[in-house]
Amino acid sequence: MSAAVQKRIPTVAVPAPATTTYFKPAPSEIAWGKMRFLITDRPTNSSIQTYIEELEKHGARAVVRVCEPTYDTKALKEAGIDVLDWQFNDGSPPPPEVIKSWFQLCLTSFKDYPDKSIAVHCVAGLGRAPVLVAIALIEAGMKYEDAVEMIRK
Numbered sequence: 001m002s003a004a005v006q007k008r009i010p011t012v013a014v015p016a017p018a019t020t021t022y023f024k025p026a027p028s029e030i031a032w033g034k035m036r037f038l039i040t041d042r043p044t045n046s047s048i049q050t051y052i053e054e055l056e057k058h059g060a061r062a063v064v065r066v067c068e069p070t071y072d073t074k075a076l077k078e079a080g081i082d083v084l085d086w087q088f089n090d091g092s093p094p095p096p097e098v099i100k101s102w103f104q105l106c107l108t109s110f111k112d113y114p115d116k117s118i119a120v121h122c123v124a125g126l127g128r129a130p131v132l133v134a135i136a137l138i139e140a141g142m143k144y145e146d147a148v149e150m151i152r153k
Contacts, residue, residue: 029058029117030133030151032142034110036117037133039151043121045071052079060119061109064102066094066128067121081119090128099135106136 027040038058043051048071055063055076062082067090073083084105086098094102109118120129130151137147 027054027058030137032137032150033140034114035106035136035140036110037136038117038119039129039133040119040121042067043071048072048075052076052081055079055081055119058119059116061113061116062105062118064105064118064120064129064132066098066132088128094128094132094135098132102132102136103139 027038030037030039036059038055038060040051040054042065052075056079060081062084063076064084064086066086066088068087069085076083084101086094086101088094088098105118109116120132134144134147134151137150138144142150
């Protein structure tokens with residue numbers, strides 16, 4: 001490219017996006033009846049404060065972590081948010097003990113804290129976490145096709 005052409009092309013500095021101010025994909029709130037869930041991707045230690053703000057915005061009282069632990073839960077607990085570790089393999093159905101614990105959490109949370117939600121995350125918020133939410137919706141009487149469609153929106 002000639003020097004004359006280079007002079008006519010303006011250069012603009014574009015700042016890199018801050019890695020702690022957004023989520024990929026965006027959190028999804030799923031509400032049906034008295035149930036409210038927030039499906040998210042996994043936070044990091046550097047994004048944990050932003051994650052807490054998002055949880056508070058959606059009234060989350062608990063976070064269910066179904067993937068490998070990769071961040072410190074201390075800040076969540078200090079913010080009054082319970083953290084439950086129910087890890088299971090990606091691509092596999094949740095084991096019976098996870099399903100039983102999940103149902104119990106849903107029953108007690110939505111009865112005792114009707115204005116709160118439950119957050120659930122896996123690595124990207126696209127596999128294990130939506131499966132748990134779908135199971136809760138189906139157990140509550142939603143048709144499985146409707147549960148999948150609602151979560152995919």
